[in-house]
Every structure is written in structure tokens, then in C-alpha cells.
Amino acid sequence: SARLNDEVANAAALQKNLLRPPLIELPGVRGLSTMITSSEVGGDFYDYYMVDGRWVVILVGDVSGHGIAAGTIVCAAKAGVNFLESEKEKEPHKILSRLSNIIFNTAHQSLLMTMFAVCLDTRTGELRYANAGHQFAYLYRSMLSQLDSLELGGLPLGKNANTDYEQQVTEIDLGDRLFLYTDSIVEEENNAGECFGYERLEEVLVNHGESDIETLNSGLLNTLTTYLGRSVFHDDVTIFCVEHFEKTSDIGQTDSSAKPAPDVIEQVHIADAFYRANPATISPRIQRQELIFLAEQNFSDLIPGLATQGVRRILLQDHPINQQLGWGVLLNQHQNKNTDDLSTFMRYPEQRREFHFTHSEDKIFIINEVDAWLQEQSIPNTDRLDAAIFLLDELIENGLCGAPRDGKGRPLYAKGTSRELAADELLRLDVSIQNGLLGISLTDSWGTLTPNVFLNRLSRHVQGMGLDSGVGGGGLYLIWRMSDYLQLRVFPNQQTQVCAFMDLNNQFDPEADKGFQFLYHSELYEAINHD
Structure with missing residues (x-):
């Protein structure tokens, strides 16, 4: 009707x-x-x-x-x-x-x-x-x-x-x-x-x-x-x-139910054996910046699962490098907002070199300089020297072509692009040696690398998918494999530091799993209410 x-x-x-x-x-x-x-x-x-x-x-x-x-x-x-x-x-x-x-x-x-x-x-x-x-x-x-x-x-x-x-x-x-x-x-x-x-x-x-x-x-x-x-x-x-399309900032509006941030951010440790026996979902109430997974010697099989849960700090429990870098220092990296992590870990280096890039063509010259300098140090394991130069090449290439990205995260330059760095663009390489430990740090002024991207690259490679056509990202995986310990610290849209450490006194094993930490400072304290 x-x-x-x-x-x-x-x-x-x-x-x-x-x-x-x-x-x-x-x-x-x-x-x-x-x-x-x-x-x-x-x-x-x-x-x-x-x-x-x-x-x-x-x-x-x-x-x-x-x-x-x-x-x-x-x-x-x-x-x-x-x-x-x-x-x-x-x-x-x-x-x-x-x-x-x-x-x-x-x-x-x-x-x-x-x-x-x-x-x-x-x-x-x-x-x-x-x-x-x-x-x-x-x-x-x-x-x-x-x-x-x-x-x-x-x-x-x-x-x-x-x-x-x-x-x-x-x-x-x-x-x-x-x-x-x-x-x-x-x-x-x-x-x-x-x-x-x-x-x-x-x-x-x-x-x-x-x-x-x-x-x-x-x-x-x-x-x-x-x-x-x-x-x-x-x-x-x-x-x-x-x-x-953009991050919002704190303009005085707060979550009324959120608790005030403590002066000291507490840590949560998850042991390898416990996680394997209880592979349940890690509570979203735990801030990922404060969460550390304490791994056994071989843990790469766990990386895809841990990555999906946002775990971005994994330390090997019994690796000798922990003592060299300082176990307490490693555990408390989330408390720091350093602009020079290499100096924090290696306070009294016997040797240190610093290089500033102004053009992509500087890459070959600087790599040759570092290679010659390392040769002079009489490193006992030559395979370590080869690995260090390979790692250096990947780091620099990522800084030149991987770091510069637009607002949607798309690269501004294809790999191998010849370009002059902008006047306000920083790309600095630091290399130190202390007590048989080699530290390599690359700092850029872009701050575009995110935990999602890094964890995704590691996951795809350990699952054998990283070299699929169009996927790329092999550099991050190789840098991790070539290091004895890898640390990344990112201040979004401001700065990325990548620090790789190698024990020159021990034989190099590219297949061994290595500890890493990704510190992502999106806020001073990531106080998110998960109640």
C-alpha cells in the first residue's frame, strides 16, 4: 500500500x-x-x-x-x-x-x-x-x-x-x-x-x-x-x-583512565624455554619498548611469531658479547635517548674514525679508507675483516637510498642512485675498536625506519621468502647476520642510528642467530592504556 x-x-x-x-x-x-x-x-x-x-x-x-x-x-x-x-x-x-x-x-x-x-x-x-x-x-x-x-x-x-x-x-x-x-x-x-x-x-x-x-x-x-x-x-x-597520513601530537588532551608514567620504566623479561612451552599471545598491555625476549642459542624459528606480536628486543642469554658491551647497559637501552650509542657502549676506544657524507660517490672512498685502516690493526681473523666491509657496504647503501622516504614511506631514490646530499641532511659513519670489539655506527637524519619494516624483513628471510621479486629488504637481514649484536634506535622523522658490533677475537659464523634491539622513541614514555 x-x-x-x-x-x-x-x-x-x-x-x-x-x-x-x-x-x-x-x-x-x-x-x-x-x-x-x-x-x-x-x-x-x-x-x-x-x-x-x-x-x-x-x-x-x-x-x-x-x-x-x-x-x-x-x-x-x-x-x-x-x-x-x-x-x-x-x-x-x-x-x-x-x-x-x-x-x-x-x-x-x-x-x-x-x-x-x-x-x-x-x-x-x-x-x-x-x-x-x-x-x-x-x-x-x-x-x-x-x-x-x-x-x-x-x-x-x-x-x-x-x-x-x-x-x-x-x-x-x-x-x-x-x-x-x-x-x-x-x-x-x-x-x-x-x-x-x-x-x-x-x-x-x-x-x-x-x-x-x-x-x-x-x-x-x-x-x-x-x-x-x-x-x-x-x-x-x-x-x-x-x-x-600523519602522527598526532599531545596538545593537552589526555586519557583520563591512564596512569601517570613512572620515573623508571619497568622491564618485562620472557625466557625462551618458557615461551616455547607456553606459546600464548603476549599481552598487549606490555609495552613493547619495555619487553625483552631472552633467547637461547638458536631462536630464528621464533622470529616470525614474535614479530607478529611486536617483540623488537631479543638478547641471547649466553653470548660473550653481552659481557663486552655490559649486560646492564643492554637491558636498560630503552631508558636512554642517546644520539651516539657507539660512545655509550665503547667509552674508551683504542681507535676511532668518523666520516661525513656529502655525496653518494663518497661511499667507495670511505669504504676503502676503513678497509685500509682495519688492515693496519692486524685483525687475527681475516674473515671478520671481510664481513665488516660487507656490513659497511650494506649500511651505507641503506643510509643513502633506503632512509630517504616521502610521507607515505616510499623511497625517494632507487638503489645505486648517484646524488648529492642536501645541506641539512646528515649521514655520518663512526667506527671504533675497543678490547677486540669492532663497533660500526651509521646515523642519518631521516628517522624513517620502523619496527614493522625491520621485523618483517627478518621474518621473511628466516622463512625463505625475503628474496621474492619486488620484496627486497635483504640489506637489513644481512646486517643482522653479519653482526654479533645489532642495535637500531629511531627518533621518528628525526634520526636513525644503526650500530653493529663484531667480536674480532672469535671466528665469524654468519648462520648463528644474533641478538638485536630496536628502540623506537615515538614518545618519551609510551603510556598507552590497555585496560
């Missing part, structure tokens, strides 16, 4: 008015959402809000079915999200648990709703996420040209009165993108009864990885409609894509 049609039209208009603007413009984040309903009242849902000018909460959901009944559940979910926003709730697992209770009491299990929830800390790049039976979100890592799936399960909203959801954490770099969607994209079928599928979706996301978000959005819809041979969908379609 006309009255019924009017009521449906009013319900559809109300549902559209409940949605946030499709153009997403928040501090540190920008993006675009698109929702196409297959009927006047749909069952898809998206929402987003910001907490304290720092944390961005994103939700994408899908009610089982569409029409008036599904629209009612969407309205209930929206009301719940509005309340959670007023409470400044930012933990994805808590958001899902609260919404599940609301949907259960609204639909009494007659309808369920899937939802993926994320929270991005725009100051640190930490990304927390939880899932209530929804399609996994995708994370496109621009610096790696790599598409990751945020795989995590959970019951749909409304299945039970009280449901607890697991939450996981990863890190997102500047230029990276988060892509969420509803299942109709992969489940829509063409005339032959074949689904669009995940492989085609992932291909579009990778091919448009460096396109602007509007081009990605239209490209995906065009590819989908071309494959289907029609522009009408049998189910609601939602696409939600955001890009982390």
Missing part, C-alpha cells in the same frame, strides 16, 4: 541520516566509505568516532538479512555506539561485548550481526582490533607494498547475552591503509554462478595500493560490476577505507 511504502521510505531516510559522513576527515586519518543497499532499508552498518583527539574507533557490521527487520537492528547498534562514544570507550573487545548484549536483548537471537572493530592510536600507530564473526579487515603496508589480513575470530553480535571477545594488536605506519567491507563483495555471483571472491578483491587492493582512496573505491566497484555483468547487487555492499 501507499502508506506502507511511505513508512519504508521514511525508515530508509532515517537510517541514512544515522550514518556518519562518507568522507572521513579526522586528525591523523582520512578516508572514504561507500554503502549501497539492495533494498530501501539495509542491514549494513559503519560508524567511526574519535576519543580525546587521539584514538580513532572504526566499526563495520552486517546484519543477517536486510529490510525493515535488519534496519531495526542497525538502529539499535547505532544507539549503542552513540552511548559508547559518550563514554569514550575505545577498546574494540569491550565495544563488541557491549553491542552484543544490546543486539541480544533487541532481537532475542532472531537476527545476528557481524562486526569488525578497530582502534587506531594516531600518536603511536598502535592498532587494536577485535572481530565478531565478520570478514577479516585488510591492512595495506605502503613501505612493504604488502597486504596483510587481520585474522581473528569471534561470535556474531547477539548470539549470547554475555560474550567476551579476544583483542589483538599490531602497528600501522604512515601511509598504511585499513580496508573493511561486508561479505557481499566477495559473495556476489556472476551469470555463471561464480563468486567474485577474496583473490580478486585482494588483487584490486594491491594494484591500487598507491592510488588515492577515491580511485581505489571506484576501481573496486568498477571491477566488481564488470565481473558480475550488472550494476545491481543482490545484497548490501559496504566499502570502508582509511589511511593513516
Whole structure:
């Protein structure tokens, strides 16, 4: 009847008015959402809000079915999200648990709703996420040209009165993108009864990885409609894509529930044997800057798993170099904000050389200078000398061509590019010898290397995937292999220090696993509330 049609039209208009603007413009984040309903009242849902000018909460959901009944559940979910926003709730697992209770009491299990929830800390790049039976979100890592799936399960909203959801954490770099969607994209079928599928979706996301978000959005819809041979969908379609384009700073807004930072940052140690016996997820409440994994002699098999959990400090328990560098000094590196780590570890060198680069052509001259200088030191193990020169070459090449990157993390120069360094660009090499220990340090003024990139390179190489076409990154892995201990300290967008140490008195074993620490000073104290 006309009255019924009017009521449906009013319900559809109300549902559209409940949605946030499709153009997403928040501090540190920008993006675009698109929702196409297959009927006047749909069952898809998206929402987003910001907490304290720092944390961005994103939700994408899908009610089982569409029409008036599904629209009612969407309205209930929206009301719940509005309340959670007023409470400044930012933990994805808590958001899902609260919404599940609301949907259960609204639909009494007659309808369920899937939802993926994320929270991005725009100051640190930490990304927390939880899932209530929804399609996994995708994370496109621009610096790696790599598409990751945020795989995590959970019951749909409304299945039970009280449901607890697991939450996981990863890190997102500047230029990276988060892509969420509803299942109709992969489940829509063409005339032959074949689904669009995940492989085609992932291909579009990778091919448009460096396109602007509007081009990605239209490209995906065009590819989908071309494959289907029609522009009408049998189910609601939602696409939600955001890009982390800048870090936000503390402008006086604080998390009211966060505890004040202590004067001394406590450490958490995880022993190799304990972790192997209890390979559970390391709590996201533990700050990764404070976490140290104490490894046995061979630990490379654990690197991929530890990397996914953001573990970036691994020290070998019984390696002789620990005594040479000072065990206490190594453990407390997160407390320091040094601009010259080499001097910290080697306070009284017998020999020290310093070189400043003004042009890429300086590389050959400086390597030859260091080679001749080391030859004069009568190093007993010549294989150590060869390894040192090889390491030096990789370090310098990374400083010249790997460090300079644009705002999206893309390299400004191809490997081997001949260039003059800018007047305000620093690239300094320091080499020291003390008590049979060789220390090599390279400092640049870019500060673009991130823990994600470093850990990813190590993981791919130990799994035998690092030399795939287009992946690259072999330099970081080789620098680690050539060192007895490797330390990286990064002040984002300011400075990167890479310090490699080699014991000249012992035989070189390139296959032995080596300790490393990546100190990433995104803030003075990474006080993130994980409660």
C-alpha cells in the first residue's frame, strides 16, 4: 500500500541520516566509505568516532538479512555506539561485548550481526582490533607494498547475552591503509554462478595500493560490476577505507583512565624455554619498548611469531658479547635517548674514525679508507675483516637510498642512485675498536625506519621468502647476520642510528642467530592504556 511504502521510505531516510559522513576527515586519518543497499532499508552498518583527539574507533557490521527487520537492528547498534562514544570507550573487545548484549536483548537471537572493530592510536600507530564473526579487515603496508589480513575470530553480535571477545594488536605506519567491507563483495555471483571472491578483491587492493582512496573505491566497484555483468547487487555492499597520513601530537588532551608514567620504566623479561612451552599471545598491555625476549642459542624459528606480536628486543642469554658491551647497559637501552650509542657502549676506544657524507660517490672512498685502516690493526681473523666491509657496504647503501622516504614511506631514490646530499641532511659513519670489539655506527637524519619494516624483513628471510621479486629488504637481514649484536634506535622523522658490533677475537659464523634491539622513541614514555 501507499502508506506502507511511505513508512519504508521514511525508515530508509532515517537510517541514512544515522550514518556518519562518507568522507572521513579526522586528525591523523582520512578516508572514504561507500554503502549501497539492495533494498530501501539495509542491514549494513559503519560508524567511526574519535576519543580525546587521539584514538580513532572504526566499526563495520552486517546484519543477517536486510529490510525493515535488519534496519531495526542497525538502529539499535547505532544507539549503542552513540552511548559508547559518550563514554569514550575505545577498546574494540569491550565495544563488541557491549553491542552484543544490546543486539541480544533487541532481537532475542532472531537476527545476528557481524562486526569488525578497530582502534587506531594516531600518536603511536598502535592498532587494536577485535572481530565478531565478520570478514577479516585488510591492512595495506605502503613501505612493504604488502597486504596483510587481520585474522581473528569471534561470535556474531547477539548470539549470547554475555560474550567476551579476544583483542589483538599490531602497528600501522604512515601511509598504511585499513580496508573493511561486508561479505557481499566477495559473495556476489556472476551469470555463471561464480563468486567474485577474496583473490580478486585482494588483487584490486594491491594494484591500487598507491592510488588515492577515491580511485581505489571506484576501481573496486568498477571491477566488481564488470565481473558480475550488472550494476545491481543482490545484497548490501559496504566499502570502508582509511589511511593513516600523519602522527598526532599531545596538545593537552589526555586519557583520563591512564596512569601517570613512572620515573623508571619497568622491564618485562620472557625466557625462551618458557615461551616455547607456553606459546600464548603476549599481552598487549606490555609495552613493547619495555619487553625483552631472552633467547637461547638458536631462536630464528621464533622470529616470525614474535614479530607478529611486536617483540623488537631479543638478547641471547649466553653470548660473550653481552659481557663486552655490559649486560646492564643492554637491558636498560630503552631508558636512554642517546644520539651516539657507539660512545655509550665503547667509552674508551683504542681507535676511532668518523666520516661525513656529502655525496653518494663518497661511499667507495670511505669504504676503502676503513678497509685500509682495519688492515693496519692486524685483525687475527681475516674473515671478520671481510664481513665488516660487507656490513659497511650494506649500511651505507641503506643510509643513502633506503632512509630517504616521502610521507607515505616510499623511497625517494632507487638503489645505486648517484646524488648529492642536501645541506641539512646528515649521514655520518663512526667506527671504533675497543678490547677486540669492532663497533660500526651509521646515523642519518631521516628517522624513517620502523619496527614493522625491520621485523618483517627478518621474518621473511628466516622463512625463505625475503628474496621474492619486488620484496627486497635483504640489506637489513644481512646486517643482522653479519653482526654479533645489532642495535637500531629511531627518533621518528628525526634520526636513525644503526650500530653493529663484531667480536674480532672469535671466528665469524654468519648462520648463528644474533641478538638485536630496536628502540623506537615515538614518545618519551609510551603510556598507552590497555585496560
